[in-house]
Amino acid sequence: MRFETSNKDIFAKLRPGTDLDERIDLIKYLKEIGYVLATGFMIGLPGETNEDIANNILLTKYLAPDMYSFGPLMPASDTPLKNEPKVTKDLVLKTIAISRFVDSNSNILVTTALETLDKNAKKEALLAGANSLMINITPIKYRQLYTIYDNKADSEKEVAQSIKETVELLYELGRAPTDIGV
Numbered sequence: 001m002r003f004e005t006s007n008k009d010i011f012a013k014l015r016p017g018t019d020l021d022e023r024i025d026l027i028k029y030l031k032e033i034g035y036v037l038a039t040g041f042m043i044g045l046p047g048e049t050n051e052d053i054a055n056n057i058l059l060t061k062y063l064a065p066d067m068y069s070f071g072p073l074m075p076a077s078d079t080p081l082k083n084e085p086k087v088t089k090d091l092v093l094k095t096i097a098i099s100r101f102v103d104s105n106s107n108i109l110v111t112t113a114l115e116t117l118d119k120n121a122k123k124e125a126l127l128a129g130a131n132s133l134m135i136n137i138t139p140i141k142y143r144q145l146y147t148i149y150d151n152k153a154d155s156e157k158e159v160a161q162s163i164k165e166t167v168e169l170l171y172e173l174g175r176a177p178t179d180i181g182v
Helices: 008-014 020-032 050-063 089-102 112-117 121-128 159-172
Strands: none
Touching: 008 020, 020 050, 050 089, 089 112, 089 121, 112 121, 121 159
């Protein structure tokens, strides 16, 4: 569960009628009762500054998640943010690199949204400091039922092919998979 942003004004605009402090308390509670916690924020929200991104990284570290999860805002058709610009891949990569410096022992996820920005983003994110990957294992015939943004990367790729390509990439980078999870 992401907190989305540490900026209360942006959060209030993004999620009217909800409270950022309550969301953070819920995230803490989930960790307290034993859930494996992945949390973080969206990069590129309207009105966001570099200071907000720095505060988001610090809040993520404070929450001590099992995994950092953040990705670019992906404006999608039929949503209130559809006309917002896409964030740059470079800003996401810088955020990953800074997060690695701030919390050197963290697990930092490469999201599928980042891969949608650029076909080489998975490799670049791993080189920037990320160390965990997502692979879409939803059967292809069901993927269109869960579309959170347009033109998602690898939406037509078979699971076995995604796993094969990911393992090959890890070996290319001198790394090895430690938990394929299937």
